[in-house]
Amino acid sequence: MSERPQPLKAINRFFEGKEPWQIVTMTASSVLAIVWAHSLYNAKDRSYDWKGGNVSGAVYHLDEDISKVACEAYSSTAYTNPLHADVFPGINKMEAEIVRMTVNLFHGDENCCGTPTYAQSACTEIRNRWCICTEPRDLAVPLYIHKRLYLYTMPVSSETYTVDIEAVKRAIGRRTCMIVGSAPNYPYGTMDDIKSLSDIALEYDVPLHVDACLGGFIAAFMTEAGYNVPVFDFRLPGVASISADTHKYGYAPKGTSVIVYRKEEYRHHQYTVSTEWPGGVYGSPTVNGSRAGGLIAACWATMMYVGREQYVRMAGEVVHTARRIEDEIRKINGLFIFGQPATTVVAFGSNSFDIFKLADLLHQKGWSLNALQFPSGIHIAVTHAHTRAGVADRFLADLKETTAVCMKEGSAPVEGKMAIYGVAQSIPDRSLVSDITKYFIDSMYYLPKPGDDVE
Numbered sequence: 001m002s003e004r005p006q007p008l009k010a011i012n013r014f015f016e017g018k019e020p021w022q023i024v025t026m027t028a029s030s031v032l033a034i035v036w037a038h039s040l041y042n043a044k045d046r047s048y049d050w051k052g053g054n055v056s057g058a059v060y061h062l063d064e065d066i067s068k069v070a071c072e073a074y075s076s077t078a079y080t081n082p083l084h085a086d087v088f089p090g091i092n093k094m095e096a097e098i099v100r101m102t103v104n105l106f107h108g109d110e111n112c113c114g115t116p117t118y119a120q121s122a123c124t125e126i127r128n129r130w131c132i133c134t135e136p137r138d139l140a141v142p143l144y145i146h147k148r149l150y151l152y153t154m155p156v157s158s159e160t161y162t163v164d165i166e167a168v169k170r171a172i173g174r175r176t177c178m179i180v181g182s183a184p185n186y187p188y189g190t191m192d193d194i195k196s197l198s199d200i201a202l203e204y205d206v207p208l209h210v211d212a213c214l215g216g217f218i219a220a221f222m223t224e225a226g227y228n229v230p231v232f233d234f235r236l237p238g239v240a241s242i243s244a245d246t247h248k249y250g251y252a253p254k255g256t257s258v259i260v261y262r263k264e265e266y267r268h269h270q271y272t273v274s275t276e277w278p279g280g281v282y283g284s285p286t287v288n289g290s291r292a293g294g295l296i297a298a299c300w301a302t303m304m305y306v307g308r309e310q311y312v313r314m315a316g317e318v319v320h321t322a323r324r325i326e327d328e329i330r331k332i333n334g335l336f337i338f339g340q341p342a343t344t345v346v347a348f349g350s351n352s353f354d355i356f357k358l359a360d361l362l363h364q365k366g367w368s369l370n371a372l373q374f375p376s377g378i379h380i381a382v383t384h385a386h387t388r389a390g391v392a393d394r395f396l397a398d399l400k401e402t403t404a405v406c407m408k409e410g411s412a413p414v415e416g417k418m419a420i421y422g423v424a425q426s427i428p429d430r431s432l433v434s435d436i437t438k439y440f441i442d443s444m445y446y447l448p449k450p451g452d453d454v455e
Contacts, residue, residue, distance in 0.1 A: 048368040053391035055368045057381030061251045061314070062388070066302060070253050073294075073301035080293025083284060091293040094300035098246070101303055102258045105220040106233035106242050113267050114260030115285045116296060117243075161188040161339035161347075165196045172204045178240075183212045183219060183232035187372050188338040189345025189379065191219075191230060198238030207240035207266070213257065214381075215343035216244025218315045221308075222343065225316030227323075229342065234262060241266060249315070249344075251306060251384075252299035255292070314384055318344055321392050322382040328396050334407045338377060347372060347379035353406040361402035367395065 050059045061067075082091040095116050103112040154171060155164045168179060179201055181192035194210060201208035210232055212219065222229040233242060243259045246252040261267045272289075274282040284291075306314075322344045329335055329348050338347040349355050349372075359369055359378045369378045386392055 049366060050368075050385070053383075053385040053388055053395075054366050055385075056370050056379065057248075057383060058368075059383065059385055060248050061384040063251070063384070066251055066306060069305045070298040070302045074253065074298040075294075077297035078294040080297070081290050082293050082296060083290050088293055091296050094296050098258060098296070098300055098303065099260060102244065102246075103234075103260050106216075106244075106260060108234040108260060108262070111263055112234060112260055113264050114241075114258060115267065115270070116246075116299065117257045117259055117286060118255050118288065118291070118295070159339070161185075161190045163192045163197075165193055165200070168197065169200055172200065172206065176204070176206050178207050178209055180209045180211055181232075183210050183230075184215045184342040184345060185211075186214050186345070187377075187379065188347040189215075189341040189343060189381075190339040191232065191342035194230065194232040194239070195236060198236035201238030201240070208236075208238045210239055210242045212242055212244045214245065214248060214345070216242065216249075217246060217311075218249035218318060219343050220244075221312045221315035222319060224312045225319060227316070227319050246299050246303070249318070249383075250299070250303060251314075252302040253295060256295050256299040317387040318382055318384050321387045322346060325380065325382060325386075325392055325396065329399070332400055332403050334403050338379075344382045345379050346382065347377050349375060349377035350403075350406070353410060357409075358399075358402055358406050361405060362398060365398045365402065367398065 048054045051062060053062075077091065080088045080091050082088055082095055085092050098116050099114045103114065106112075152171060154167050156162065157164055162185075163181060172179075179197055181194050181197045182190075183194055184191040194208075197208050200206075212232065219229050219232065233239060239262065241259060241261045243257065244250070245257040247254045247256045250256075259270075267285075270286065272282075272284045272287060282289075322341065326337060326341055326346045329346065330337055334350050334352040335348050336351065338349060341347070350358065355376050355378055356371065359371055362369060362378075369380055371378055380386075380395070386395070
């Protein structure tokens with residue numbers, strides 16, 4: 001008998017030692033992943049009308065004047081680098097003023113400090129770093145916190161979709177070095193009970209970090225705009241640090257964020273310092289070395305141009321639209337809202353049909369929403385783009401129409417690329433989901449080669 005081809009040998013080795021259910025699951029999910037990738041690459045229309053407000057989150061304003069100010073600031077400073085403080089002192093001054101404006105928004109005192117960072121992931125990495133530098137111990141965080149490190153995750157209430165306060169209290173031990181709460185969280189838009197977490201932090205002498213990356217720069221203005229929002233900032237004595245993205249509701253260009261601390265002791269742990277490098281004594285305030293001065297200037301210019309009064313007005317417009325969408329969704333037969341949205345994210349699911357089928361129908365109508373898992377759901381992060389005339393009306397009309405279709409078809413399974421979301425949740429071996437995700441990221445760097453059959 002001829003020897004088996006090399007690809008078959010590789011496949012046999014891959015499945016060697018696996019249980020039958022694992023082989024079936026892996027095969028089915030791999031086929032679905034291939035189908036998903038194929039549909040992605042061969043779609044006739046792969047883009048969404050983000051300028052028309054058809055996208056959840058992603059683009060947080062469409063104001064041409066704000067964009068012009070940011071672009072002009074960036075073009076004037078594109079080649080600057082605040083690492084060279086002696087060469088570009090103006091950029092360093094802008095960094096300091098961004099931090100002070102943020103500290104003031106979150107009711108910090110003169111001892112509070114911080115640094116600009118480059119988006120949420122950098123904030124999270126810095127947060128993890130300063131607590132690890134203090135002592136390598138445990139972090140107690142809600143399950144939905146943005147993941148950049150292995151953490152001790154806390155259960156989330158299936159009613160409120162906020163962290164279980166009693167579970168946090170029970171989890172505190174001698175190795176606990178930080179508690180993290182969300183204001184609000186990304187999946188459901190609900191806000192943890194930061195007041196109770198602050199009390200726990202004080203009782204056990206453990207720092208509390210507030211992840212306000214998504215909604216910090218809108219929650220800070222909601223009270224002035226006439227909307228209630230729980231206290232989540234430095235007014236609570238247990239809050240040790242806060243992260244907030246200026247590139248979301250701060251309306252600055254992508255890639256800018258801020259992390260602020262109650263005292264300098266915390267900030268020192270995030271610094272990168274090398275005293276023995278042959279190139280001289282090296283010091284950087286973040287994990288990065290060189291930093292984009294253009295982004296700092298664009299962020300500073302945006303915050304200065306928009307100003308408090310316009311931030312309050314825009315916050316009111318966004319929250320008003322989010323509340324309206326929430327109220328209308330609650331009236332739609334077949335849908336339910338996850339918890340109580342605190343700022344601008346409205347998450348919804350269904351007990352009557354596969355919610356990903358609804359997501360697929362909305363996708364066909366040109367809407368890009370965010371899929372959730374554990375449990376299944378979708379959400380819309382309402383931005384200032386959605387406050388434009390007719391956008392919310394169009395979304396709600398399409399949502400009602402597609403929900404009616406789903407209700408009529410009942411439990412019919414979802415087809416196409418949205419089916420992968422449901423399958424991904426059901427795979428016990430999460431490493432397989434991780435591998436598929438890595439290959440999907442790899443595919444983003446694909447470039448067609450001569451002879452490839454692509455349109």
